Amino acid sequence: MIVADRLELRAGDRVLMAPGSFIVEAGAFCVILGANGAGKTTLLRTLAGIRPFSSGTVHVGGRDLKNLTHAERAATISHQTGDDIFFDKLRVADVVAMGRYAHHGWWDWRRDERDDSAVAKALEAVHLQGFEERQFDTLSSGERQRVWIALSLAQEAPVLLLDEPTSHLDVRNAQEVLRLLRSLCASGRTVVCALHDLNEAAAFADKILLIGDGRLLAYDTPERVLAGNTAALAYGLELRSVRLENGSVRIFPA
Amino acid sequence: MIVKLAGILLAVLAVLLGSLLAGGTWIAPAHVLHALVHPGDPQAGVIVWQLRLPRVAIGAVVGAALAMAGTLLQGMLRNPLVDPFLTGVSAGAALAIVAGSAVGVTVGFLPALGFAAGMATAIAVAALSRRGAGIDATRLILAGVSFSSLFAAIIALIITGLQTASSAPAIVGWLAGSLAGRGWSDLAFALPYALLGAALAFLAVPALNALRLGDVRAASVGVNVPRAQWMVLCAASLLTACAVTLSGTVGFVGLIVPHVARRIVGSDTRFALVASAMLGAAALAGADALCRSLFSPAEIPIGVLLAFVGVPAFLYLYVRDERAPAS
Numbered sequence: 001m002i003v004a005d006r007l008e009l010r011a012g013d014r015v016l017m018a019p020g021s022f023i024v025e026a027g028a029f030c031v032i033l034g035a036n037g038a039g040k041t042t043l044l045r046t047l048a049g050i051r052p053f054s055s056g057t058v059h060v061g062g063r064d065l066k067n068l069t070h071a072e073r074a075a076t077i078s079h080q081t082g083d084d085i086f087f088d089k090l091r092v093a094d095v096v097a098m099g100r101y102a103h104h105g106w107w108d109w110r111r112d113e114r115d116d117s118a119v120a121k122a123l124e125a126v127h128l129q130g131f132e133e134r135q136f137d138t139l140s141s142g143e144r145q146r147v148w149i150a151l152s153l154a155q156e157a158p159v160l161l162l163d164e165p166t167s168h169l170d171v172r173n174a175q176e177v178l179r180l181l182r183s184l185c186a187s188g189r190t191v192v193c194a195l196h197d198l199n200e201a202a203a204f205a206d207k208i209l210l211i212g213d214g215r216l217l218a219y220d221t222p223e224r225v226l227a228g229n230t231a232a233l234a235y236g237l238e239l240r241s242v243r244l245e246n247g248s249v250r251i252f253p254a
Numbered sequence: 255m256i257v258k259l260a261g262i263l264l265a266v267l268a269v270l271l272g273s274l275l276a277g278g279t280w281i282a283p284a285h286v287l288h289a290l291v292h293p294g295d296p297q298a299g300v301i302v303w304q305l306r307l308p309r310v311a312i313g314a315v316v317g318a319a320l321a322m323a324g325t326l327l328q329g330m331l332r333n334p335l336v337d338p339f340l341t342g343v344s345a346g347a348a349l350a351i352v353a354g355s356a357v358g359v360t361v362g363f364l365p366a367l368g369f370a371a372g373m374a375t376a377i378a379v380a381a382l383s384r385r386g387a388g389i390d391a392t393r394l395i396l397a398g399v400s401f402s403s404l405f406a407a408i409i410a411l412i413i414t415g416l417q418t419a420s421s422a423p424a425i426v427g428w429l430a431g432s433l434a435g436r437g438w439s440d441l442a443f444a445l446p447y448a449l450l451g452a453a454l455a456f457l458a459v460p461a462l463n464a465l466r467l468g469d470v471r472a473a474s475v476g477v478n479v480p481r482a483q484w485m486v487l488c489a490a491s492l493l494t495a496c497a498v499t500l501s502g503t504v505g506f507v508g509l510i511v512p513h514v515a516r517r518i519v520g521s522d523t524r525f526a527l528v529a530s531a532m533l534g535a536a537a538l539a540g541a542d543a544l545c546r547s548l549f550s551p552a553e554i555p556i557g558v559l560l561a562f563v564g565v566p567a568f569l570y571l572y573v574r575d576e577r578a579p580a581s
Contacts, residue, residue: 045470070477071476074476079470081468081474088466089521098464098475099475101461102475102476106460107457155475
């Protein structure tokens, strides 16, 4: 469970999010929406504990984020960002094994059987068995995204934060990744991810956290957030929502 | 992997032993080996123990130190073009040694002076490249290059003024990189710093491995990124300062040996660092042996030889691999 209380985000002098509070329940799938530059990445990095924040508090799993050591934080929260540029050639198994860093002392070179089995289990969970020896840079965007999720799983943290896990993915791969994340929620993990596609958010999220206009605009179910005018305010664009027979909402530019 | 590392180790030992054979006086290999075991050997003992062995040992230490420093910095900055002199260590040390010689500082004090100035420059560069608690890669490169250019200009000025002085050729020779005239006492002075740097480097290995995925991902898996960056910078500066003190500015090794090591053992820092150290030791000791023997009794500056032999060899390997079909 993530509890943010009067959390304020700033980038230099600019206020990205005026003090706002929200609670992400354990096992929930929460999607952060907002226009480019609204502060989605900043919010995720803040919740991940890798970016300092000016005021307010964040508790993850009952513990104050500011009091966690690096290793404790990594045991609680896994965070995946968008960029994956590195000059070394890396095998998939090596990339996923990085998730095991905090399971050893920071000086400790060893990799033990528990690490190997965690890596194998994580690759199996994202349906990438047999990819261990593949070079990461030969993978497709969809496969890469699943490798990052496997890294998070190998980390064995109950909270997963992902920054735009479906960017660059075709519709089928995007659906697969989102279904995978959804199934992780079913197994008790808490997932928070930033997305751009409003309909992906509508279809998969339990809750949507909408930021824009320098504040937390809404935090509610997709139906409530997307059916009103708030989303239009966040994107500066008129939006039309259609309610499907099953009760879910789809959004289009008007 | 163990087989590969053992193979490298054997090759390195062969090169180091072979380097003991090189020199102005021809001594049969069996004699050299005999003298190694019996330092009191009347014929070859002095030559092997007082002239060749210290020189091979210094070459190996300098090569290992530079290659490790290169591996550390390339890994931390995720930039394959980085070399150990980037931290300004070499430029600072060079300026201090040139200025020291110009004002007549006793030769025995020069290495210590160079070491202190090199470390001082590294600290200044590190301070300028600070961002938050950590280090900004771009600022580090800019600060390092700026200091190096400034110091090179001042050195050029001093050398121009010194042209007639008797110390000028020695200084120019040192700047081009050379192990000539170095002995056990020089090694004893510099080695502790290299060992301290190597110890720091090995402690930073797991973090360096995670840093291959970028600072943000490394932080996310639990790396204390600022601590890792400072450790790597300290380790690289200590290693480079030790190398510069012993041999002047020897290029190539710190830039290219890490590439060769990664090509052989892969990018896992655990193996790449060990392989770099071994290959660096062999490259420098072997090159120095050639410098001593090719045009004996004259010596070629080691930096020159490394550039002439090493760069084409590396380019050949690189082009060959690039053209090879992807596996």
